[in-house]
Amino acid sequence: MDPQRVRRPGARPSWRRPLLYTGVASVVLVGVTASGSSYVRAQPPGGTGGLVSSSAAPTAGAQAADASRTPEAAVESVAAAVSPTPTPTPAVDRDALLAEAMESVAVEDGAEVSVAVLDPESGESAVYGDGAFDTASIVKVDILAVLLLQAQDAGRELTASEKTYATAMIKNSDNVSASELWDAIGRAEGLAAANERFGLSGTEGGDGALWGLTQTTAVDQLTLLEQVFGDDSELSEASRAYLRGLMGDIAVGQDWGVSAVGSEQAEGTADGSAGSAGSQFALKNGWLPRSQTGLWVINSIGRVMVDGRGYLVAALSKGNSTKAKGVSLVEAAAKAAVSSLRDADV
Structure with missing residues (x-):
């Protein structure tokens, strides 16, 4: 039986363009x-x-x-x-531009979607929707970030077994490995303690062993991505590079989602964040059919490169009748989010 969901409004980002x-x-x-x-x-x-x-x-x-x-x-x-x-000079309402862009995104009856985007170079951001969503497997990024932070605090490196679990959990989305590391970080309690330091205020870990039913918001996932890809982070540069490298080397067949935004031209980066194949994205996806309804939770978070410029994107959805429709929804939302920032700067 599914646990009771907790709904909290997501916090709006504070980034705004200064008046000129x-x-x-x-x-x-x-x-x-x-x-x-x-x-x-x-x-x-x-x-x-x-x-x-x-x-x-x-x-x-x-x-x-x-x-x-x-x-x-x-x-x-x-x-x-x-x-x-x-x-x-009036500031551009980026949320309004994103809402306008989302009008062209097809959302089937009963489905919901929320998306958040940030251009780290300019600091501009936009958010659409503020509901809470089950994380499914995107929580695996949070789990590994917590493990790395705990290891930093203890002044140690990850063990060989932890690295094996981490690689399988992120690259292949292996659930057994995720359960092992969920237990290692102290489950929801350990997640909450680290997330407070990361700045995530709208995320609540799943009950017991149910890490996939962690609740989150698009704004919180954008904040998490800043911890992974930004310089102002609780994670060390070595920890960030390690996590980025795994997110940039996702297994074939699991590289959908926010990656749909990126261009096909690709050259790898020195820190491995663009993957061993030189892809233009680093991401983690989540997909989960709910047992009671049969409807799908489809999520995608990560960094995409467009014309040499990086964007952080979190696209969350629920109530999809099929996995394929959910994938199409988050990909369309991610494209709309990035285009809303790019078009406003033209």
Whole structure:
């Protein structure tokens, strides 16, 4: 029997483009009248200018003050008066652009989808949907990240058996290996402790041995991907490179999902993150038919390269009538997510 699901709204990312200000520069002219008083003119480029201040008949005290006032001081005193009012350039609503792009994605009746995307280079991101989803096998990335963090804390390397399990769990999505490492990290309790450090606030481990029924959000999975592919991470560079390498060497037949976004031109990277075959993606997929309904959970998370630029993408879905329809859904969602960021920058 399926455990009761916990629904929590996913946290919205805080990345936003800063406001930009524009204005027309003015030319400030300072001079002295025949009577000895100073004057300042603000002249827009190409304009005739206007008298800002003048005095045709200054008093003796005013004349003394004017005599001691330098042109530089006069400029400073009226700088605020002649400065243009900044006009804010409105920030692009990336979530709205993604929602618009998702309108063309076919979602069958009863199915749900959520997708999140981040361009690490610019910091721009977008999210569509905020529901909670069963992880299925994408939790295996989280399990290995937790194991690596625990090993770091203990000041040790992974054992030979742990590395064997890790390779089979990520590359081949082996469930027996996942169960071994789930137990090794302390199951849901160990996952929660590490995820708090990773910054995942909407993920809850499955009951007992049921790691595949861990609940998560697209936003949390994007945060996890930042821990794996970003520099500001709880994981060491060696741990990140190890995990990226495994995600870039997924077995043939399991390389669908967010990889649909990447271009076919591929050259491997030195850290192995693009895989031994030089692919343009590093990912982990999850697929699970629910026993009570027969409907499919289909998820895909990872990094894809498009024209030499990397994007982190998490696409989650549930309620799919078949695995094939779920795969098509997350691939279409991933494409829409990346295109929404790329089109906005054109």
